[in-house]
Amino acid sequence: MGPDEDQVELKRNEWTDQFVEVDTSRPELRRFAGVVGRVITVNHNNKALVDFSDGAWYDITTDYLRKLDPATAKAKYDSKANSAQPYPDKQS
Numbered sequence: 599m600g601p602d603e604d605q606v607e608l609k610r611n612e613w614t615d616q617f618v619e620v621d622t623s624r625p626e627l628r629r630f631a632g633v634v635g636r637v638i639t640v641n642h643n644n645k646a647l648v649d650f651s652d653g654a655w656y657d658i659t660t661d662y663l664r665k666l667d668p669a670t671a672k673a674k675y676d677s678k679a680n681s682a683q684p685y686p687d688k689q690s
Contacts, residue, residue, distance in 0.1 A: 603642075610640040613660060617671030618648060621662040630656075634666065634674040651676050 616637045620627040635648040638655055645657040 606640060606642055606644060609644060609660065613637045613640050613646050613663075617666045617668055617675055618646070618663040619666060620658065621664065624662050627658070627662060634671050636675055636677070637663075 614637055618635050618637055619633075620630045620635070622628050622631045630650055633650050635650040635656075638647040638649055640646050640660070641657060643657065644660070646660050646663060647655045648658050648663070649655050
């Protein structure tokens with residue numbers, strides 16, 4: 599692994615499976631205000647892939663994310679609402 603790959607791996611280890619909120623001072627992120635997301639992974643562009651339980655993943659720079667306490671955030675995050683699952687429930 600090169601130095602860039604090492605940095606990506608460190609960031610991936612730090613952010614993967616963290617519950618986050620976005621920085622709402624950024625106009626492009628205001629639509630996620632008050633919504634708890636979960637970081638799926640960090641890509642090679644050093645951006646976190648975040649699942650906000652809406653059926654899509656968004657790549658967001660970690661500078662604009664704030665980690666949340668897992669105990670309180672997990673209650674606000676619905677992992678079965680349209681998000682990535684190994685074996686999703688059948689939709690009606």
